[in-house]
Amino acid sequence: MDRGVSMPNLLEPKVYPYEVLAVTNRERTKLPKDVDRTRLESHLSPGSFFKIFGMNIQAFDRLPLWKQNDMKKKANLF
Numbered sequence: 001m002d003r004g005v006s007m008p009n010l011l012e013p014k015v016y017p018y019e020v021l022a023v024t025n026r027e028r029t030k031l032p033k034d035v036d037r038t039r040l041e042s043h044l045s046p047g048s049f050f051k052i053f054g055m056n057i058q059a060f061d062r063l064p065l066w067k068q069n070d071m072k073k074k075a076n077l078f
Contacts, residue, residue, distance in 0.1 A: 013042045018052060022076040040077040052077075 014034055021031070021040045035043055041053070041060070049057055052075050060068060072078040 013039070015045045016043045018044060018048050023078065024076055041072060041075075 013036060014032075016032065016035065021035065021043055023040075031037065031040075041049065042057070044052065046056065049060070053060055053071055060071070063071075069078060
């Protein structure tokens with residue numbers, strides 16, 4: 001392991017622009033290989049996340065799963 005990289009940094013998902021992550025049609029969207037398809041929102045920058053969802057990731061994670069899924073569908077991140 002590289003001594004310059006701490007463990008929490010290794011566990012954080014890579015950040016991508018919203019345009020790369022958005023699913024805009026019914027066909028399978030080509031996503032980068034390291035993207036977790038079930039947690040597309042986790043690959044957004046904090047600023048993009050707030051702009052899209054109107055809250056930070058911590059507040060979003062406290063919402064019930066059905067509400068998270070509904071918001072992700074409206075944002076084309078489902």
